[in-house]
Amino acid sequence: MENLKYNIDYIKNVRTTIVILIVYLSFLKLNGQTFSTRLGSLASTQINDVMLTGSGYMTMLTGIDTIGFDRRPLFTIGFDFFGNSQYTNEYYWENWTLNSVNDNNAKLNDSTWVVAIDGFELQNDTMFAMVLWLNSDGDSIRTRKYSSPYYYSSVDPNNTSAWMRPTSITTSEDGQSIYFVSQIVDYPPIQNGFIVKKLTATGDEVWTYEYPVDNIYYACNAIQWYNDSLYLVAFGSGGDNYALILNLSDETGNLNWSHQINGVEYANYGALDFIVADQALIGASKEISAEFEALPMIFKVDFDGNYSWHNTPTGVFNSQHENDHIARAQDGGFVCCSEKKEDYLIGDEGNHVRSIWLWKVDENGALQWERNYEYFSVDSGYWNLYNIAHDFKATPDGGFICAGEATALCTDYPECDHSTQQGWLLKVDG
Numbered sequence: 001m002e003n004l005k006y007n008i009d010y011i012k013n014v015r016t017t018i019v020i021l022i023v024y025l026s027f028l029k030l031n032g033q034t035f036s037t038r039l040g041s042l043a044s045t046q047i048n049d050v051m052l053t054g055s056g057y058m059t060m061l062t063g064i065d066t067i068g069f070d071r072r073p074l075f076t077i078g079f080d081f082f083g084n085s086q087y088t089n090e091y092y093w094e095n096w097t098l099n100s101v102n103d104n105n106a107k108l109n110d111s112t113w114v115v116a117i118d119g120f121e122l123q124n125d126t127m128f129a130m131v132l133w134l135n136s137d138g139d140s141i142r143t144r145k146y147s148s149p150y151y152y153s154s155v156d157p158n159n160t161s162a163w164m165r166p167t168s169i170t171t172s173e174d175g176q177s178i179y180f181v182s183q184i185v186d187y188p189p190i191q192n193g194f195i196v197k198k199l200t201a202t203g204d205e206v207w208t209y210e211y212p213v214d215n216i217y218y219a220c221n222a223i224q225w226y227n228d229s230l231y232l233v234a235f236g237s238g239g240d241n242y243a244l245i246l247n248l249s250d251e252t253g254n255l256n257w258s259h260q261i262n263g264v265e266y267a268n269y270g271a272l273d274f275i276v277a278d279q280a281l282i283g284a285s286k287e288i289s290a291e292f293e294a295l296p297m298i299f300k301v302d303f304d305g306n307y308s309w310h311n312t313p314t315g316v317f318n319s320q321h322e323n324d325h326i327a328r329a330q331d332g333g334f335v336c337c338s339e340k341k342e343d344y345l346i347g348d349e350g351n352h353v354r355s356i357w358l359w360k361v362d363e364n365g366a367l368q369w370e371r372n373y374e375y376f377s378v379d380s381g382y383w384n385l386y387n388i389a390h391d392f393k394a395t396p397d398g399g400f401i402c403a404g405e406a407t408a409l410c411t412d413y414p415e416c417d418h419s420t421q422q423g424w425l426l427k428v429d430g
Helices: 002-031
Strands: 035-038 045-053 056-063 074-080 085-091 096-107 113-121 126-134 140-146 163-171 177-185 192-200 205-210 217-226 229-237 241-249 255-260 267-277 280-288 294-302 307-311 325-328 334-346 349-361 367-373 382-394 400-410 422-428
Touching: 045 074, 045 113, 056 096, 056 113, 056 422, 113 163, 126 177, 177 217, 192 229, 229 267, 229 280, 267 325, 280 325, 280 334, 294 334, 294 349, 325 382, 334 382, 334 400, 349 400, 367 422
Parallel strands: 045 096, 045 382, 045 422, 096 163, 096 382, 126 163, 163 217, 192 217, 217 267, 349 382
Antiparallel strands: 035 422, 045 056, 045 400, 056 074, 074 085, 096 113, 113 126, 126 140, 163 177, 177 192, 192 205, 217 229, 229 241, 241 255, 267 280, 280 294, 294 307, 325 334, 334 349, 349 367, 382 400, 400 422
């Protein structure tokens, strides 16, 4: 009898284990899906942000009103792990034209995301930053508007403020603070500058860091919170091209230190995206070859600005260096998402093609593989085929999710369709 009870308990345990294993494998299969989808029902759109949720992927889109061309509505579209659309929400503010910004999102907790977009007020020619709080269903929880601390007239503070365009946003590890960096555009006497704002989780301003104004052009496209402080990479040009690593105090917003990145001739260390890890910064940028070709580049520098290694993929193709992204690979190393530009001669005319260029390096920067993806090919009947990646993230299954837009010039209407700008979502494995 005891043996019979033991056998029954054993069978129950095995059955439970099998059920758990099946559920686990089903979860892996679900999250391991690879797919590719275009927004065929929404023309003239681009997906600028993709965010991971418990049920799939939430995206932020900018659309163009193809009738009036005087407004830019925003959309949030959710997709499941197979790429099927779950919901679509449209947002529109009267007298404002809005534009979501590439890869400009950060996570507060498992169900709340913050997205920074730039807004343009049509009445007074003012560009401002706006932060949206979104739940996992793409519904807005709140919105907050933030204006530039600078004005065109230093005498009259009521004069129109200088244009402010957010370029990157991050959150603290505990999800209680939000930080975003914005370019300050056309502020005399400089062409450009940048500021950093710290917000509470609900959007109240804590402090604003203003980089000293001088005659050097400064651009800052990425910010990361790491180990209780903030890291930025700013690129300046004013005769000499160089980049700076800056570290800001989380408590006060004051500059703790800054170091110039010392690197290789022809290398551009103005990172559009970077990762902070192990007392070092790994960034995605570009390098100009001796033949003046722009190649995507990945580099690693310490906090003193001294580089450990850098590498570019093979080939002689021009990198556009407009939307470079970097993500840590689950099996070690780093994956970069770049744009490869190739020129094809068809008859007496050239056809320009930009494809999505994924390439991976190991922990020491050695190239491991390259992949190319595109939605239009040179024989598709379209011209000037642009495939542009606006956001790129690692996924829990070890793969990657990429979002952007595909555009093409129609030269044989009505055989081809003029409305060829469409957002797309691409999921690949590791």
